[in-house]
Amino acid sequence: MCRQMLATEEQSADDPSVFGEEAHIVGRSANGPRGSEVVPDVDGYENLILLCSKHHKQIDDQVNHFTSDRLRSIKTQHEKWVKDMDLRAGPARFITDPTKPLSEKLELFTSGEGLWALIDGTLVIYPAWPRGLPEEAADAVAGFLDSVTDWTDVVGGVGVSHSAKRDAIKGLTSGILEIAQYGLIVGGRRRHCMMVGGDAEPQAILGADIEVQPFEALQMANDDAHSDST
Secondary structure, X not given: OOOOOOEEOOEOOEOOEEOOEEEEOOOOOOOOOOOOOOOOOOOOXXXXXXXXXXXXXXXXXXXXXXXXXXXXXXXXXXXXXXXXXXXXXXXXXXXXXXXOOOOOOOEEEOOHHHHHHHHOOOOEEEEEOOOOOOHHHHHHHHHHHHHHHHHHHHOOOOOOOHHHHHHHHHHHHHHHHHHHOOOEEEEEEEEEEEEEOOOOXXXXXXXEEEEEEEHHHHHHHHHHHHHHHO
16 A cells, blocks of 8 residues: 555575565454455455555554455555566566467478568567587577578568568578588477566567477477377
């Protein structure tokens, strides 16, 4: 209600300290504040609200004003305020949209056409590649992943000529074929993201995961899938 700090973070040798007071929206007894209402769990989260000592006394003294519906509304609004503060804290950044989970499977690409369909219009790329590659293979992978980002920056989105997008597809195909010489394949999937932080409201954007893996990883995955189906 007053947005005072009601807890402190944990210290190196101590647990967090909560100095706010836990209050019941509907009293524990029938004679308590707002106690005439029946709730499924009087000590459950939905029936509790954390307050400073001043407001704890006020809501229990002024029950005609601080009805159970009013207190639930205050609690909901405060929870939204805290969530918005968390999202806006710090510099602008990208996070995965928690309401749209990632696909468990990657789509494999043997040419640039399918890959371009995935990354066209994305604003953020999440790359992944195996460690410990030979130097030439590592250079090829680095060049390919750089080209993915470059093409989306220069050509991606609306208002770009078809010929420019064809150039992007050809360039991506060349990169896929080059790293294939080292026994590597390219997979990807859509990632729904949000840009949060700063002063702006959270904004939905498109991203993509691009993974480079050894061809053996595909064979192992196929073997596992076959064994599961038999």
